[in-house]
Amino acid sequence: MFSMIRCYVVFGQIRRHLTGSAFTQLIGQSNLRKSTPADFRKLRELVCTLERFGTLGNDIELTNKEIEVNDVIMYLKMEEYNKGIADPSQFVPGYHIFERLGKIKESRLFFLLSKMPKGGALKAHSRSMCSTDFLIKLTYEKHLWVCTTDNGCRLRSFHFSQEKPTDTRIEGGEWQTMEQLRDYRGEENLNRHLQNAFSMYPMVEKTTSAAAWQHLMKISLLLDGLLRYPPVWGKYFYNALKEFYEDGAQYVEVRTRLKRFYCLDGTKLPVQETVKVYQEHVQRFKEDYPDFIDARIIYSPQRRATVEEVGKFVNMCIELNKEFPKFVVGFDLIGQEDVGDPLLNFAGELQRLPAHIGLYLHAGQTNWYGTHVDENLIDAVLLGTKRIGHAYAITKHPLVLQLVKKLDIAIEVCPVCSQVLQLGADYRNHPAACLIANDIPFVISSGNPSFWRTSPLSHDFYMAFLGIAPMYTDLKFLKRISKNSIKYSSLPDEEKALAMTKWKIKWEKWVDIILKTKDQILAKETDTCPTDA
Numbered sequence: 001m002f003s004m005i006r007c008y009v010v011f012g013q014i015r016r017h018l019t020g021s022a023f024t025q026l027i028g029q030s031n032l033r034k035s036t037p038a039d040f041r042k043l044r045e046l047v048c049t050l051e052r053f054g055t056l057g058n059d060i061e062l063t064n065k066e067i068e069v070n071d072v073i074m075y076l077k078m079e080e081y082n083k084g085i086a087d088p089s090q091f092v093p094g095y096h097i098f099e100r101l102g103k104i105k106e107s108r109l110f111f112l113l114s115k116m117p118k119g120g121a122l123k124a125h126s127r128s129m130c131s132t133d134f135l136i137k138l139t140y141e142k143h144l145w146v147c148t149t150d151n152g153c154r155l156r157s158f159h160f161s162q163e164k165p166t167d168t169r170i171e172g173g174e175w176q177t178m179e180q181l182r183d184y185r186g187e188e189n190l191n192r193h194l195q196n197a198f199s200m201y202p203m204v205e206k207t208t209s210a211a212a213w214q215h216l217m218k219i220s221l222l223l224d225g226l227l228r229y230p231p232v233w234g235k236y237f238y239n240a241l242k243e244f245y246e247d248g249a250q251y252v253e254v255r256t257r258l259k260r261f262y263c264l265d266g267t268k269l270p271v272q273e274t275v276k277v278y279q280e281h282v283q284r285f286k287e288d289y290p291d292f293i294d295a296r297i298i299y300s301p302q303r304r305a306t307v308e309e310v311g312k313f314v315n316m317c318i319e320l321n322k323e324f325p326k327f328v329v330g331f332d333l334i335g336q337e338d339v340g341d342p343l344l345n346f347a348g349e350l351q352r353l354p355a356h357i358g359l360y361l362h363a364g365q366t367n368w369y370g371t372h373v374d375e376n377l378i379d380a381v382l383l384g385t386k387r388i389g390h391a392y393a394i395t396k397h398p399l400v401l402q403l404v405k406k407l408d409i410a411i412e413v414c415p416v417c418s419q420v421l422q423l424g425a426d427y428r429n430h431p432a433a434c435l436i437a438n439d440i441p442f443v444i445s446s447g448n449p450s451f452w453r454t455s456p457l458s459h460d461f462y463m464a465f466l467g468i469a470p471m472y473t474d475l476k477f478l479k480r481i482s483k484n485s486i487k488y489s490s491l492p493d494e495e496k497a498l499a500m501t502k503w504k505i506k507w508e509k510w511v512d513i514i515l516k517t518k519d520q521i522l523a524k525e526t527d528t529c530p531t532d533a
């Protein structure tokens with residue numbers, strides 16, 4: 001009687017043996033077509049079993065309760081899966097997410113996943129964390145001015161100020177207060193306009209990844225003046241933590257450029273003040289929600305920079321880490337990778353970072369195989385990155401795949417982001433399938449949920465579970481990636497243990513609630529699920 005773990009180890013050994021030269025020789029020498037049907041079946045069963053045992057999550061041993069919960073989850077998953085096989089037009093992961101956001105809301109599987117404690121969100125870009133509705137709420141704050149062109153029809157920039165801003169950089173731009181614009185255009189009409197201006201939804205058609213990136217950057221730029229004002233950023237960030245928490249994240253690592261904030265009279269504050277506002281609201285959030293673990297910052301300036309500028313960013317990171325050693329803990333370079341310089345150019349500067357400041361580099365977020373951008377993956381690993389953001393191109397680099405596994409570097413897979421930024425269309429073709437098959441450590445992240453009007457993590461979990469992972473992948477996979485998000489976080493080991501305890505309490509509660517409401521969840525006629533963890 002083997003325990004699962006023992007089985008896993010033994011199967012691992014057999015697998016290595018079978019895929020070694022003896023096995024290939026055996027297959028090569030004997031004429032497999034002449035084997036008896038029974039032998040053929042046995043061999044086939046062995047290979048299938050070995051494949052399954054090798055996938056991500058199979059080291060997890062489910063408790064008796066979890067086995068029951070797994071039945072519920074797999075029932076719901078198979079229902080969607082089988083419908084899809086019978087009629088592929090019904091399969092949600094075959095579509096652009098914007099075309100199926102409404103349908104996903106009706107999915108009972110999605111509902112259960114949205115309540116699932118997911119551990120940490122290890123990649124959240126600071127400006128794209130809150131829902132559109134909350135951003136619109138912020139436009140009602142006092143002292144907000146807006147610059148428009150085209151007779152008030154196009155919103156170009158926001159600014160908080162006592163007096164009318166004097167910035168004339170936008171050609172033909174006219175400043176007026178938000179109240180004035182609201183009166184002029186009508187509240188409902190203006191809010192509808194803001195909904196579109198703050199997110200890429202519902203525009204599915206983008207000719208290129210570059211066009212999608214331009215759209216993303218335009219939104220980020222529009223939000224600049226609205227969010228870089230400390231009292232508003234405080235509200236934004238606190239609410240962002242709340243939205244992540246309510247979606248099952250108990251821990252968040254934020255990638256941010258830490259831009260300097262401005263005051264009502266136009267003076268700019270030192271960057272340390274930006275960090276302090278973040279820190280203050282994390283503290284407040286932890287007091288209000290004691291089972292929230294923590295939030296930390298990975299300093300992430302734009303990668304489109306000169307070597308000298310990157311050198312300055314590195315110095316800044318070292319300085320901030322000295323002042324906020326438990327809060328500003330890592331370094332990354334962000335922005336569209338295809339237009340930035342290769343990491344190789346910055347290697348000398350990046351190597352100056354002391355060992356205790358971790359590198360968490362975005363790399364391989366490209367479709368240009370064999371280019372210097374694609375090779376950023378190699379440099380990221382050789383520079384000692386602790387995780388890799390996206391790594392979409394990694395399956396084209398078998399050696400890098402082996403290295404990340406050996407060096408235990410986790411990949412931050414962002415299913416929805418890869419689709420919206422036009423790297424791939426159908427989730428069933430997402431390269432992360434290969435990571436799952438090879439048991440490469442990974443976590444699910446979202447990137448910019450605000451810009452796609454998705455939830456902080458749940459849509460990405462849903463697409464990964466239903467669209468990317470094999471059909472038979474079950475609760476073991478979900479539990480593994482949730483635990484991974486703590487294991488591969490930047491937290492020191494002793495804090496990881498505490499974090500795991502906090503996650504486990506929530507996880508067990510979720511399991512219990514599903515068990516209690518199982519019959520209602522499975523009753524076909526119910527559209528809405530009663531569970532609420």
Ligand SMILES: O=c1[nH]cnc2c1ncn2[C@@H]1O[C@H](CO)[C@@H](O)[C@H]1O
Nearest residue numbers: 125127128220334335336362447448
């Ligand atoms: O997928 C991504 N890869 C790299 N950088 C990104 C990605 N998504 C967003 N940003 C960066 O974060 C800022 C706020 O959203 C954007 O301005 C962009 O530079």
Ligand SMILES: [Zn+2]
Nearest residue numbers: 123362389447
């Ligand atoms: Zn990113």
